[in-house]
């Protein structure tokens with residue numbers, strides 16, 4: 001049954017992609033294809049090539065779209081996306097580095113199983129073409145997230161300082177993230193993070209990145225998947241996204257017109273919390 | 279950094295009483311003079327602490343606080359103008375949001391959010407500033423060393 005579902009999903013994706021190609025509305029359709037044991041991004045330009053299409057892999061594909069569009073002076077790009085990829089694209093458009101008008105999406109709703117694997121709270125794009133949305137997921141429904149929140153403060157300190165101590169400063173977390181792309185990175189400046197020292201001192205390296213990403217991160221989990229040391233960065237970011245919602249009623253990746261509350265004054269974005277504890 | 283201070287002659291303090299080291303960042307519009315800010319701290323704390331003027335609390339980046347913790351400070355204290363009184367109109371609005379978020383992120387990884395103290399003060403009420411700082415220091419004392 002599950003296998004049939006998967007087959008139906010991929011057939012549907014293929015059909016929509018090849019329609020787009022046939023009608024000539026896009027220069028190509030960006031998606032994933034399987035190569036040996038892994039998936040890679042691929043620009044499908046003929047119907048035949050779609051044989052190799054893969055829709056079960058995870059890959060933060062927005063950055064590839066960004067590069068392609070930059071390279072082409074004009075023309076539209078088709079792209080097969082999950083909810084997180086759509087949010088990446090929307091965040092990139094806020095930075096003016098992707099023009100959404102040049103993108104035609106084929107939206108993929110993640111399966112229950114996929115959403116669980118990613119600890120995703122919003123496992124669907126706004127426009128769904130393939131599959132059926134399972135809807136929003138409460139963070140408490142993800143066992144690990146719930147457990148992290150249940151820890152008391154000293155348990156958390158132990159947990160995170162131990163786990164951050166595994167870090168070998170490979171910068172995989174930063175490099176894998178389509179939205180973590182400042183030209184000058186604070187994590188490479190000796191003023192903020194000691195150079196040539198591993199593990200990095202607690203909490204500099206990880207919290208500087210966490211804070212910088214707080215109003216951009218879309219919760220895709222690419223950083224966590226990239227980390228060779230198994231540091232659950234994606235889960236940390238999911239929880240920070242919950243904080244952004246609680247403090248500012250703000251969620252990234254939903255509307256290209258939204259502005260980060262951190263950039264605005266209190267009149268434009270009032271706080272959602274009471275300040276009497278200050 | 280947090281070696282226990284030896285009691286000075288004549289003082290009744292126990293040898294092991296914890297004295298926090300703090301990094302103070304203050305807006306120079308409401309509190310123009312770092313030396314007078316320093317004089318609001320008790321002497322032992324002042325001896326281990328740094329006091330840094332900012333042109334506005336909006337200059338206060340999360341890194342400043344995070345790095346201070348990494349470098350062994352036990353707390354970060356930010357003093358700025360009351361909301362509505364900012365020289366740049368809304369600089370402290372931005373600081374406030376950033377610091378609230380940072381507090382939450384500290385708590386997520388198990389750092390007591392109270393280590394990050396930020397207070398919007400009136401330059402006309404020095405007594406209140408002193409009280410606020412003392413309360414903050416009492417809390418740090420309770421929490422103990424960060425490292």
Ligand code: SF4
Nearest residue numbers: 177217218220221223
């Ligand atoms: S989850 Fe990680 S990789 Fe994904 S957007 Fe957030 S910080 Fe970037």
Ligand code: SF4
Nearest residue numbers: 167170171172173227
């Ligand atoms: S990917 Fe993991 S090991 Fe590499 S720098 Fe990031 S946290 Fe450290």
